[in-house]
Each structure stands twice: as C-alpha cells, then as structure tokens.
Amino acid sequence: MPMTTKRQAAVSQALERLAPLMPLEDALAIKALVARPHxxxxxxxxxxxxxxxxxxxxxxxxxxxxxDEGYDRDAARFFVLDEVNAVLRRWQATRFLDADEDGVGADG
Known part of the structure; x- marks a missing residue:
C-alpha cells in the first residue's frame, strides 16, 4: 500500500525543514524508509x-x-555520533543527534 499524497507531501516538507541541503539521492532513500509499513x-x-x-x-x-567487528548497537551508535552529526551539518540540518537520544530508526 503506497503512501497517500497527503503523507508524501508531509514527508517532503519535513525533509526540507530538517535538512534543506540533503542530496536528492539521500532524500529518495529516506522517503523509501519512511514508506515502510512500521x-x-x-x-x-x-x-x-x-x-x-x-x-x-x-x-x-x-x-x-x-x-561487523562485534560492537553492540549502543556502542556502535556512540562511536558514529560525530559522523552522523557531521552529515547533518553538511545538509544544514535544523536538528542534531544527541548522545542520550535513542535515535532508533527504520531498521536500527
């Protein structure tokens, strides 16, 4: 079941507000994740x-x-926090990931 037009518009607007300089390829991949049933x-x-x-x-x-090296999810998330926020900065994001935030996403 595809997203409704209203949902697609809301997702596009949320992406634009969150990270106005996000490359199109990344935006399309994120929209695909948002479209997952859960x-x-x-x-x-x-x-x-x-x-x-x-x-x-x-x-x-x-x-x-x-x-792959054997780190658990929490440790791996901790170690990539700065990388994640660096990407968000490049995209001129209006929000950044906090070390205390769960940030569990579409598939981990």
Missing part, C-alpha cells in the same frame, strides 16, 4: 527524523563496520 503510523516529522538517522548511520558512517 513507519506509516508515525507523524511525518518523527518518521523522517528516524529514517534520516538510520540512513546516515548505514550509508554515511562506520556503523555497519563496527557491528
């Missing part, structure tokens, strides 16, 4: 935030490599 019940702004953090972790950081 994300559809969340408000667009929350779903976009969680999907953005998930995408950055898995695509723009050493998160997966740390997991």
């Amino acid at each position: 994300m559809r019940g969340l408000p667009a702004q929350r779903a976009v935030w969680l999907a953005t953090i998930t995408h950055i972790r898995h695509t723009h950081s050493d998160y997966d490599a740390l997991l």
Whole structure:
C-alpha cells in the first residue's frame, strides 16, 4: 500500500525543514524508509527524523563496520555520533543527534 499524497507531501516538507541541503539521492532513500509499513503510523516529522538517522548511520558512517567487528548497537551508535552529526551539518540540518537520544530508526 503506497503512501497517500497527503503523507508524501508531509514527508517532503519535513525533509526540507530538517535538512534543506540533503542530496536528492539521500532524500529518495529516506522517503523509501519512511514508506515502510512500521513507519506509516508515525507523524511525518518523527518518521523522517528516524529514517534520516538510520540512513546516515548505514550509508554515511562506520556503523555497519563496527557491528561487523562485534560492537553492540549502543556502542556502535556512540562511536558514529560525530559522523552522523557531521552529515547533518553538511545538509544544514535544523536538528542534531544527541548522545542520550535513542535515535532508533527504520531498521536500527
């Protein structure tokens, strides 16, 4: 079941507000994460935030490599926090990941 037009518009607006300089390729990947069934019940702004953090972790950081080396999720998240926030800064984000924030996203 695809997202509704209203949902798509809300997601696009939330992405634009969150990170106006996000590259199109990343925005499309994040929209795909937001469209997953378990994300559809969340408000667009929350779903976009969680999907953005998930995408950055898995695509723009050493998160997966740390997991492969045997680090648990919490440790891996701790070690990539600065990488995640560096990407958000490049995208001129209006929000950044806090060390105390869960930040669990679309798939971890």
